[in-house]
Amino acid sequence: MPTPLLTAAVTVWCAVPDATDARATAWLSPDEALRASAFRHEEDRQRFVTGRALVRAALGERLGVPPTEVAIRLGPRDAAAPGRPFVEGAPSFSIAHAGRWVLVAVVGTVTGSRGVAGDAASDGGPDLAAGVDVGVDVESTAPARDHLTDLLDAVPPGERPADGWDAESFTRSWTRREAVLKAVGTGLLAPRDDLLLAPADSIAAVVCSRGVLPAPDRLALRDLTLPSVPPDAWPTPRAGESVTLGGQPGHPRRPVSSPSLDETYLGAVALCTPRGPVAFSTVDLADGRALLSRHRLGTP
DSSP: OOOOOEEEEEEEEEEOOOSSOTHHHHTSOHHHHHHHHTOSSHHHHHHHHHHHHHHHHHHHHHHTSOGGGOOOEESOSTTOOTTOEEOTTSOOEEEEEETTEEEEEEEEEEEETTSOEEOTTSSSSOOTTTTOEEEEEEEESHHHHHHHHHHGGGSOGGGOOTTOOOHHHHHHHHHHHHHHHHHHTOGGGSOGGGEEEOOTTSOOOEEEEOTTSOOGGGEEEEEEOOOSSOTTTSOSOOTTEEOOOOSSTTOOOOOOOOTTTOOOEEEEEEEEOSSSOEEEEEEEEEEHHHHHHHTTOSOO
16 A cells, blocks of 8 residues: 655744844753854854744744743654754754844644644644654855855756856755755765755755665655845745745746845755655745744834
């Protein structure tokens, strides 16, 4: 009998680093507070604190507990690789930040091909969401724009787009790779050639995986289309805005550079499970600033 296909809904909470609200710092654990204090640059500290606040706010609402009671731990949990953050009894999540973006992806309802749904944070019923992990990444195109030739060895030649590499296509390929490896839990420790993705000018997909990585059908991958306006003009995407790949197959939409910052940010989200074939049902961008404001952090 064929293994049932698991389809998962994912919410990606999007926000900007908040420099004005010290209450988010009060939510940190002692270890996290120590880590936050060690950052040399204030903007790095803000990104770290905002990411942890988004996780606690989102999972606190899912679990029905105050954010301060959400304990973020580091792996291993079950088969999780050491270093993967998790919250006991909660769905998988992943944090990414770059420049003025902070993203937190959270697994929602997971449905089997037989029509049975489960949620890792629900009471009773099949726990299909357990064992479905998510990874998210966001990157600026600026490093590739300035150092493209030096970076090309980081991705396999098979991911090269038909018209050759440029800053945007390299960054697209890199964000996809990081999202997959974060979902798997190995991070960048996995050898480069153990993972081959679709060419950067094609729809996101895993073509080949080997070594410690799961089979390609145990992985799912999508690009994220982030708003092109700068975060200070429009702080976050609208809640519930569906992710679209745009264009025709082989020609995913390319985000427009911010008119004031002249900098493009690209994102990707991935799923991983050893339980069987997996795919996305929905991927929604949600307003992280509104989420934090519900808990009296930042400004709505």
